[in-house]
Structure formats: structure tokens, C-alpha cells
Amino acid sequence: MMRAEPKVFLVGETRIVEEGLSAYLAYVGAPNWKTDAPSDSERLCEVFGRLCYRSFEPGLNPNVTRVREGNRPYLENILASGHGSVLEHPVLNFIFADVSRVFTHELVRHRAGTAISQESLRYVRLEKLSAYIPTEIHEDERAMNIFVRTIEQLEEVQETLAELYGIAAEKQFDRKKKLTSAFRRLAPIGVATTIGWSCNFRALRHVIEARTDPHAEEEIRLVFGRVYEIVRERYPNVMSDYEIEMVDGLPWVRPLHRKV
């Protein structure tokens, strides 16, 4: 049995099509509009926000005589005023590897603004099992032994069933799939697996808040603490309003503006 350590990979993000944006800005009468956004994703949020009031510069909308300059002040105002729909446009793509089915069950409860692709344990046959062991258990050697022994026994169960059915020599993929699916029922919910998860900024802010809360489960707190570290660095303006408190060694990431 291998001890699993959850891993977070940010593998994709939204990119602006420069010629398309330039053409739109020319069309709307603001061909020289520029901003200082640190990422395309944050620039896109600003573009979609300004589009609403035609507030790229004063006078494009006769009602607008002043505009807020700069991406950070602009997005800070979006967050403060709860105009969160503009944060739905950019999408981030994560892969979470070596996470348990405990984690994935919790993650998939977040429906709004997300997309999911999960490793199929119907197709991918379990051999060596690995699992994350929560820190609470580390403190007691007897408990650790129970965890390790149980997972090792379940690993043996997978091997025994595979031998019993001679699955390695099985030629029919459909049969292998049926057997693999049957065997996985005897794997623990803590078994390490992989899930691809995409979300928009609005959903991400909500999930970071909900899942780094000290009442949330340890593994998902750990993962979303890491997610926060990545996005705070990469998208500082849309993630500008957080305060961090360490609770039980994990960050509790709280936004000033909730549920924008």
C-alpha cells in the first residue's frame, strides 16, 4: 500500500483572442483602451464588466462621465458590488491527482459553473492501492496499523479476484470492463484516483470558501488550500479580498465579499 499525497495541477486557462478584442474595441469606439490586468482571465472579466455600461472611457455612454482606471480597482468594485456574473466568463482547468473518492464525492456536489471528468474505475483496473491517511490517524500507531493493514488486505482482494478470473489473459475488453467494475466495489472509498475539474472564477471563489472552512473534511481543505495558493499568485486581482487563518495546520481562506 502506498501513502497518497493529493496533487493539484492547473493545466488550462482562458486566453483572449487579441484580434477579436481589438476589433470589438474599435467597433464600440474605444480602440485605444488598455488595462493593466496581470492575466487574460482578469482582463476578460474587466472587458465583460465594462461592456455592460460601455464604460471603457467617458462619453461612449452619454450617462458616464468618469470611469474607474486599472484592473485591480475595477475588479475590487465588481467584488464589492456583487456583480459576480462577469467572473463566470474565464474558465480554469485543474487536475487533482492522488485524491480519494471521499474527495471526489464532495467535489462533485458543486454543480454551478463546473465541469468534471473522472478517472473511470470501470475501465482502469485497480492493482496497487494507495490512499491518503488523515493526520488525525497519524497520532495513534494502532490506528495507523489498522488503516495500512485494511488497505493492504483490500489490495490483496483485488489481486485475488484478478487471478481468479484470469483477467490478465482475458481478450474481450467488454468482459474485462465488467469484471473491473465488479472488483472496484471492494475497493475502499479512500482509494486514490484522479479527477479533472474546470470552473469559472465565481464558482471557484465559492468552493474555496466552502471547502477551506475548518468544518470541511481534511483532504478537501488541503486541496483547496493549494488551489488558493496557485490562483492567488496567478490571478491576484480577482482573488484580492481574502484573509487567511491557519487552523489545524491548514489555511482557512475567507473572502471579504462572500457569494459575489
Ligand SMILES: Cc1cc2nc3c(=O)[nH]c(=O)nc-3n(C[C@H](O)[C@H](O)[C@H](O)COP(=O)(O)OP(=O)(O)OC[C@H]3O[C@@H](n4cnc5c(N)ncnc54)[C@H](O)[C@@H]3O)c2cc1C
Ligand atoms: C462543511 C460541509 C459539510 C457538508 N455536509 C454535507 C452533508 O452532511 N450532507 C450533504 O448531503 N451535503 C453536505 N455538504 C455539501 C453541501 O450541502 C453542498 O451540496 C455542497 O457544498 C455544494 O455546494 P452548493 O449547494 O453551494 O452548490 P454549488 O453547485 O457550488 O452552487 C453554488 C451556489 O449556486 C446556487 N445554486 C446552485 N445550484 C442551485 C439550484 N439548483 N437552485 C438554486 N440555487 C442554486 C446556490 O446559491 C449555491 O450555493 C457539505 C458541505 C460542506 C462545505
